[in-house]
Amino acid sequence: MTDSARPDEGDRVPLEPPSAADSVSAALGGAARRAGLDPSQHASTGAAVWAAMGGVRGILESVLPSLAxxxxxxxxxxxxxxxxxxxxxxxxxxxxxxVFTIARLIAKSPPSAAIGGLVATVAAALLALFTGRGxxxxxxxxxxxxxxxxxxLVSVLVGWPLIGLIAGYLVGEGTAWRRxxxxxxxxxxxxxGWAGLFAARLIVQLPLYFAGDVTALGxxxxxxGLPLFAPMLAVTWLAVRALSPRREA
Structure with missing residues (x-):
């Protein structure tokens, strides 16, 4: 390329690197979209929640190992x-x-959820076998x-609630919601509300753990798990859709 064909250096607009908040928002929002939460794909709350839970297969993967x-x-x-x-x-x-992990591999579907569940199940089983306590x-x-x-909880205390970061990415407004x-x-x-859900699990289940009541704990x-996760996700989805720009809804 000749010098006359090169763009004028003064005409270039430098691209500013994304802020830390934008990067976190993109990472969280991308994870949510990969999990099935995509406003452009689901018109109804039920469809979004069902997709986030992975449908019948996702529910079985989540429940059956613990239930067994x-x-x-x-x-x-x-x-x-x-x-x-x-x-x-x-x-x-x-x-x-x-079995669930192998089934996903055979079906050539994204195996990340099943593999993650398998790793967690194996790690927990090894710990229980090592201690001898169910x-x-x-x-x-x-x-x-x-x-x-x-x-x-910390995200709320510092003024950057995680739901806002996730929703901002999903509906295409970035961090503009903070204004x-x-x-x-x-x-x-x-x-x-999500912090309360996780805290409630600990408050209810930890005493049973220390009491050694495996049946009640399990x-x-x-x-x-899912019976509380699904309604909370539905409420969150409805609120985000109600607040999102009309063009996205």
């Missing part, structure tokens, strides 16, 4: 030791998670709930 562990551990429970057949219960739970199969879940709950007092308030309340883990 609880049922088998309870059926084989020794009243004297208050412990069931731990190797059998854990083996079936891990086996189910492995309740330790749920320890990693406590850390996960604590981390998510703390993240949502709207109403949106900031709603996103903060929604984020506090049952409540399932009950406080």
């Amino acid at each position: 562990f609880v049922v088998l551990f309870t059926l084989t429970n020794d009243p004297e030791t208050r412990q069931g057949n731990l190797p059998l219960s854990l083996g079936v739970s891990v086996g189910l998670a492995l 309740q330790d199969n749920f320890v990693f879940g406590f850390f996960t709930n604590g981390a998510y709950g703390a993240a949502f 709207d007092k109403r949106k900031r308030r709603v996103y903060a309340l929604l984020s506090l 049952t409540l883990k399932i009950v406080m």
